Amino acid sequence: MDKEQLMGKWLKGELNDSEKEIFSKLDDAQLNGYIIDNAQHFKASHFFKLNDFDTFKRQYKSSKAPVEKLNGFSALLKVASVIVISLGIYFTFFSNSLSHFETLAGEKSAFELPDHSKVELNALSSIEFNTKNWDDNRFLMLDGEAYFMVSKGKTFNVKTKSGTVTVVGTQFNVKQRDNFFEVKCFEGIVxxxxxxxxxxxxxxxxxxILNGKFTQSKVLTSAPKWTDNRSEFEAIPIKEVLSELERQYNVQVTFKNIDTxxxxxxxxxxxxxxxxxxxxxQPMNMTYELSSSKLVIIHGKEH
Incomplete structure (x- = not known):
């Protein structure tokens, strides 16, 4: 029996005792057996830990005998086995538990979290969270800006690159952009x-926090204005304002003779x-021109 036939019977679990002895002497047997034996442990489980596959690789590397080279059918089998296991782990544990929402320029989105908390996501923003055990671990990652209406329950955490917001049940807005981090509390305690x-x-x-400087102020409205399709600013650098214009209209803004x-x-x-x-x-004594549907030029006052 040639090697490929032996491999085929091995994959189907049809080797008899004499064939198993022949198979065990193949230079690839150790690797192939180790892969299949360990693959049996990668089952959907509430107790799965994300580092199991890394542990598997370390265990294999520490136990395997040196193999001079990979070639022919055995190399293909090795690669295929690793790919099957890796994809199985990914789709079983990651794609089924991670939820990701994002918006494009000029786009907004509203949705509910597993506990019926509501989120409104502003333009060019994204949110990611794990649905497993959500009620016990209400935690999500935010990049951009979002308005949260949180149902009462256990602690609710919003993590951004600039800071973390922790609440129990409340309504608040988080905005995290380059050099800008802002949280507005509209109800409850944050x-x-x-x-x-x-x-x-x-x-x-x-x-x-703007450009590293912290300030604390007040807001009189009951919700962020952007949820009603209007952006508002108080003593914010014009470059931040125009960056928001770019996000809301999906345009590119350039400047001439402007102190940004x-x-x-x-x-x-x-x-x-x-x-x-x-x-x-107009309030800034500037002018504008639309050179194309995607390009806006802002002119300052000539000196």
Missing amino acids: KVTSDTITRKLLEGDVYQ NRLFTGGFVHNNLENALIAIT
Whole structure:
């Protein structure tokens, strides 16, 4: 019996005693047997830990005998075995438990979490969370901006690159962009930690870090304005305002003769680009031009 026939019978579990003895003397037997034996342990389980496959690889490397080279059918079998196991682990444990939501430029999205907490996701933002044991571990990752209406229950944590927001049951908005981190509490109590700065926010409190500088202020509205298709700013550098315009309208903004650190107070709508540009440029004594559907040029006052 040639090697390929022997391999075929081995994969089907049809080897007799004499064939098993022949198979055990093959230089690939140790690897192939180890892969199949360990693959049997990769079953869907509530007690699975993410480092099991790494442990498997370390165990194999520490126990295997040196093999001079991979060739022909045996190399293909080895590669196929590893791919099957890896894909099985991924689709069983990762794709079934991780949920990911994201929005494009000019897009917003609303959805419910497993505990019926509600989330509204602003443009160019994303959220990721694990649905397993959600009621006992209400934790999610946010990149961008989102408004949360949290159902009462165990502690609810929102983790961003800039800081962590911890609540039990409340309504709050988190905005995390480059050099900008802001949390607005609209109901209940919110605990915010960013670097070494920790604050407990009550209804109407605003926690903000802009370019490394911390400030705390108040908000009078009952929900973030962007959920009603309007962005509002108070003493925010114009470059941050125009970055938000880019996200809401999926355009590119360039500047001419502008101090991008000038502070802007005001807002713009999300459903009419020209009205939005007028609302931004007129109070700042600037002008604009639309050179194409995707390019906006903002001009400052000539000196």
